[in-house]
Amino acid sequence: MSVLNVQNLTKVYKDVIAVDGISFSVSKGEIVGLLGPNGAGKTSTISMILGVLEPSGGNVFIDGKDIVKKRSEALVRTNFAAVYAQLPGNLSVYQNLMFFGLLYDVHGIRARIETMLEKFDLKHYKNSKVGFLSSGEQTRVGLAKAMLNSPGLLLLDEPTASLDPSTARTTRESIKEYAAEGKGGVVWTSHNMQEVEAVCDRVLFLSHGKILLEGNPKTLAAQHGKKDLEELFITVAREPLSLDI
């Protein structure tokens, strides 16, 4: 069953088409990578899924709820973490998690916070202000917040960008574990192609607002005559017309 259904989604800013009629879905237990060069339309797509950017056309359904018509019902089943959406630095880790837990109507919030603190190795920083933490620690707090409400749809925009290799691996495992439980689907953006290959079940390559390629990250590069996913990414970014699609 699809937790996310994007249908013919379009965003036009004056005369610039940021997202050009894309359609895709994400199933429960699936991790889908949204890849593409800067300006390809990834962040606009995520913003529209989160309801913070109005589509010019098309629809987004989260667990069958239209994000425009039933915004609150759709968003209570969603959560996200992004490098550009830090949590307030003047609140402690616990206060941030409590604040967002209440907004997402998380039941048994105190126990859930303790579980998240344990899971992301944040117990030691429970009462520290988020602004005083390192960027890697802040990323982990963002991930704890993102998984606080056990979302049906988890959106992660470069979730491991500022993590050291060891923490990045633990984080990837946590998210894979979460998807494997089958409670929710994950949309993942990253510029780390090795990571994408290790984590994602399916990838979508975006270029100029359109989905150019879609498939299994382990086989997609070979299907298009490329050595690996990174080479395929570079081709999509520089010479998309040279691809046999």
Add this chain to the structure above:
Amino acid sequence: MYLFRGSPTRYVQLFVWITVDIVLWGFITKYFTESVGAEFSFVTTLLGAVILWDILSRAHQGTTMPFLEDVWSRNFLNIFATPLKLPEYLLGFIMTSLFTTGLVVVAISLFAAVVFDYSLFSLGIYLAPFLGILFLFGAALGILGIGLVLRFGPPAEWFTWPLAAVLSPFAGVFYPISTLPDWMQTVAYLLPPAYVFEGMRGVILTGVISGGSLVKGFVLACVYVLLMYALFTYMYRIAIRNGLIARYSAEGP
């Protein structure tokens, strides 16, 4: 509440300006009373007016401040991507403002009573509707400020602070509305505080006040709250359409 608990200095900004105002106007009224004689009650008219006006300003800033905290901490995307509904978001600000304004009312009542022997409660039962009207209109100004920052971005923050001050000449805080030229009087009677300050002078000078004018002030204040809510919703829709909320977090101020 977490922010107030985490940083007690936030309480300072609640009280500092209003205390300075009371001290300043307290001594001015004392000087006037000593110079002119005790025929006219400067303390009750001027000091009372200053306190009531400061309460309106406090309600205005109390509504805007928690929103600006979200702007300063670049928390927009996190907030607007939650299931929180717009009326709930604004109601949260108004409730916070009610709390901080309540604290200020208690503190300044005590301060004015101890230092200048002036009791805000000398306005009797009229104090409650006066405070109600001023709080509602202050909250309406706060919502207007929030809408402006949402639409025009963090640089529009400067525009939110003087909103109440810009209206004060029309509101008849220190003088009867009849003192104003005709066009200003027309504007004055469109503003709820004008009914409060006219009423306050009525209570002090004659002991009576028109119930009709209080009702008019209250209804007007409610209309302003609804109008500003509608304006905020409109600004929000523009921000959602243009991607301003997403960009606030992505690019910062």
